[in-house]
Amino acid sequence: MTDIIWGTATKIISTNSFEMNVSHQKDTNNDSYQDIEEIQFTEIDIPSIPADEASRNISEIEQNLKDKFVKCEILGRNSENRLVCAVSHSGAGGY
Amino acid sequence: MWFPQLYDNYNSTYENLISGEIPAIIIPDVFSKSDCKNLCNKILANQNVTSGPGISNKIGTSISSHIYEKSKYFSNARQSNQLIQNIFSSVESPLVIMRKIITDIFQKQISTAIENSMCYSDAVIRIHNDGDSVHLHRDNSNFEMSEYLVSHFENQLSAILYLQSPSNGGELTIFEKKWNKQDEKMRQPKFGYSSDIITNVSQTRIPPVSGNMVILNPKFYHQIESIHGPKQRISIGFFFGELSQNYLCSWA
Numbered sequence: 499m500t501d502i503i504w505g506t507a508t509k510i511i512s513t514n515s516f517e518m519n520v521s522h523q524k525d526t527n528n529d530s531y532q533d534i535e536e537i538q539f540t541e542i543d544i545p546s547i548p549a550d551e552a553s554r555n556i557s558e559i560e561q562n563l564k565d566k567f568v569k570c571e572i573l574g575r576n577s578e579n580r581l582v583c584a585v586s587h588s589g590a591g592g593y
Numbered sequence: 594m595w596f597p598q599l600y601d602n603y604n605s606t607y608e609n610l611i612s613g614e615i616p617a618i619i620i621p622d623v624f625s626k627s628d629c630k631n632l633c634n635k636i637l638a639n640q641n642v643t644s645g646p647g648i649s650n651k652i653g654t655s656i657s658s659h660i661y662e663k664s665k666y667f668s669n670a671r672q673s674n675q676l677i678q679n680i681f682s683s684v685e686s687p688l689v690i691m692r693k694i695i696t697d698i699f700q701k702q703i704s705t706a707i708e709n710s711m712c713y714s715d716a717v718i719r720i721h722n723d724g725d726s727v728h729l730h731r732d733n734s735n736f737e738m739s740e741y742l743v744s745h746f747e748n749q750l751s752a753i754l755y756l757q758s759p760s761n762g763g764e765l766t767i768f769e770k771k772w773n774k775q776d777e778k779m780r781q782p783k784f785g786y787s788s789d790i791i792t793n794v795s796q797t798r799i800p801p802v803s804g805n806m807v808i809l810n811p812k813f814y815h816q817i818e819s820i821h822g823p824k825q826r827i828s829i830g831f832f833f834g835e836l837s838q839n840y841l842c843s844w845a
Binding site: 504505506519521522543544545546561562565566567569587588589590591592593 | 646655660661717731732737740772774777779781782785786811
C-alpha cells in the first residue's frame with residue numbers, strides 16, 4: 499500500500515516542488531514523516547495547474563497551491579531528500 | 594454576548610453578519626407548518642437522495658461535491674434544479690420565499706448565479722437521521738472553489754430554511770471565530786477541522802425550528818449537533834454573495 503500524508507503547502511519551491519506542513523499521516527503508513535517535508539510532485543490532480551511542467555509558472559502554482567490542504571501519495575524519496583508524490587486536493591473544509 | 598438577531602426590528606444589516614457582530618439572523622415562521630409537513634412528505638418519498646462532503650443524505654448538488662469537476666457540476670445542477678422544482682410543484686416554492694426575504698432584509702435583488710450561460714444549483718435539501726451530526730467546518734468558496742465564478746463574489750452568506758425539526762438535537766452551533774488561512778493546518782483529511790480550533794471560543798446555538806429561516810456568515814466555524822430520535826432534521830439551503838452593491842447571486 500502507498501504511504502499517504504496530508505497537510506498544507508506552505509512554500510512553493512519550483513514548478514514541481516513545494517514545502518508542506520504535514521498534519522496527518524495514514525495510520526498504516528510504512529514510514530513516518532517529518533512535520534515539514536519538501537514534496538516533488540510527479541503528478542498533480544488540480545486542474546488549474548497544467549500537467550505539463552513546461553507550461554507551469556511559479557506564480558500560477560502559488561495561486562493554486564499555496565496554503566491549500568492537499569493529499570500526497572508517496573512514491574519514494576529523491577536524491578535531494580524530497581518526497582516524490584502524486585498530489586491531489588483533499589476533501590472539503592465545508593459544504 | 595453573542596446572540597442571533599430576530600428579524601423583527603428591521604435593524605439587520607449585511608455588515609453585521611460579515612463583521613461577525615451578530616452570529617445570525619433568525620426569521621421566524623416564513624413557511625407554514627402545514628406546508629413544511631407536505632413538503633417533507635414529498636422529500637422523504639423522493640428516491641434521488643445522494644451523499645456529499647459532511648453529509649450522507651441530500652437532494653440536489655453542490656460545488657463542494659465537484660470542486661474540480663465543473664462540467665459535471667453544471668450538468669448535475671441542471672438536473673438538480675429540475676428535481677427540486679418538481680418537489681416544490683404543489684406549494685409556493687420556499688426558494689422564492691427565501692429570496693424575497695433576503696431582498697426585504699438587505700434591499701438587494703437576488704437570483705441564482707449563471708456562468709457561461711449555465712445555471713448554478715439553486716439549493717440543496719439536507720436530511721439528517723438519528724445519530725447524524727455535521728462536524729466542525731466553515732464554508733468558503735472564495736478560498737476553496739477558485740475554479741468557479743462564484744468564488745469571486747464578495748461578502749458571502751448562507752441561508753437555511755428548516756423544514757422539519759428532529760425529535761431532539763440538531764442545533765446549529767456557530768462559533769465566534771472566523772476562518773483564516775493559518776487554520777488550514779487544522780484541517781481533517783475528509784471534511785472539516787479539528788475541534789481544537791474552537792477551544793474556549795464563544796458560541797451560540799440555534800434550534801432547527803421548522804418554518805424558521807436563518808442567515809449566517811458561513812466563514813465563521815459552525816457545526817450541527819447530533820440528531821436524536823426517529824424524526825429527521827430536514828433543511829434547504831444555499832449560499833449567496835454580492836455580484837454588485839445592489840445585486841446578490843446565489844448557488845449551492
